[in-house]
Amino acid sequence: MTSSNANLMDLMSRIDMQKLAQVASKVDLPRLLEAASNLEDHQLRGLMRMLSGGPKEPAALPEVNGDFFDVAATLSERQREVQRKVRAFMEREVAPIINAYWSRDEFPRQLIDRFRELDLVREIWNEDGTRKPDASVVEGIVTMEMARVDVSTTVFFGVHAGLALAAIALGGSEEQRREWLPKLMNFEVIGAFGLTEPEVGSGVAGGLTTTCRRDGDGWILNGQKKWIGNSTFSDITVIWARDEADDQVKGFIVRNDTPGFSVEKIMGKIALRAVENGQITLKDVRVEEQDRLQRADSFRLTADVLRLTRAGVAWQGVGCAMGAYERSLRYAQTREQFGKPIGNFQLIQSHLVHMLGNVTAMQTMCLRLSQLQDQGQLRDEQASLAKVFTAARCRETVALARELHGGNGILLEHDVARFFADTEAIYSYEGTNEINTLVVGRAITGFSAFV
16 A cells, blocks of 8 residues: 555544535535645645634733823822822712713812812922922823813812912912912812903913002902803902003902902803803902902013913823823724724724824823923923923824714713813913914024014
């Protein structure tokens, strides 16, 4: 017997003829054998792996994580603990309710008590109005974690614990700081910050129309303010007005129940709908001298307050983009089309990688920005560049998130529609991208392009 015949006999002995007959009853066996004999070796090996492997459990999907470069690992343990505390608060208290409040143009005021329990302000500020050594990094992380779930909540906290509190901390006398800072830190009173006016936005430095004039032992304020966050329910508002006598900008702590002080809620917004912005009218509002910020005698102090808080707006863009990316990745892992999760498709992966690149660049830029601020080395143009970059990249990221979600991307239930809308406010406030671009341009060229 030849060797080939022996091999054939050996092969026949190992074939279960009953099973072969079952296969032949289901398929055209000669055609199947012919097709298999024409396969390349690597194709046959792949077929055998598929046939021999049997059903397998799907591999565990990677964790959804917007911190791809592990920026959190560079933080101190105190900073990490604050981050964990804020993330848990936002996911537990804010995420389940915010779409409903955003939809009806209302801030969930029950959160004020929860903020009091968190005691976050003291992670940034000391009781005497000075800041913690790492205040800017902590404030940035807090802002990012809040905006990762909801930007409106971030704005509430930033106006109260940033702008309003900082105005009194920097511009107030020792007595004023002693009176108001503990109340603000404990959320016993809610603060607002009244600078922008109906006809004066980017030009506030030289164009305030709200006026103040001395009248005996007090001051009389007249004018209007617009886009003032928290003002519909705040207890005090820091009002900036131009002195009729010396043309200098002065600051005042105005109680919202003062006669002549009225607030109209701004309706019809498409962004930050859970922020209650108001238009304030001051008609012969009398403020006692003891409520004038004693160290705020020019716009320089106002600019110091804005400079202190500008980095926070850049962090808002980071958090908003991070939230949009994480929701998009989770959606791509679970949403199925054509029989498999859409994360299998090249175009979806391209969108996700582009988004993640934006988020990572924004995180690292803003962390360095806050480090410079804590070291006392931050320059205006650096803060402006961070605002320009993060606002633009956030805008791009949320647009990709909305696109990735398809039709579901315009539904609040998936959150990205809210991120998409809120980004338009981030792009414009605390210095428009155009103004901040000119600030950076002046710094790098030596030429001012301001008109």
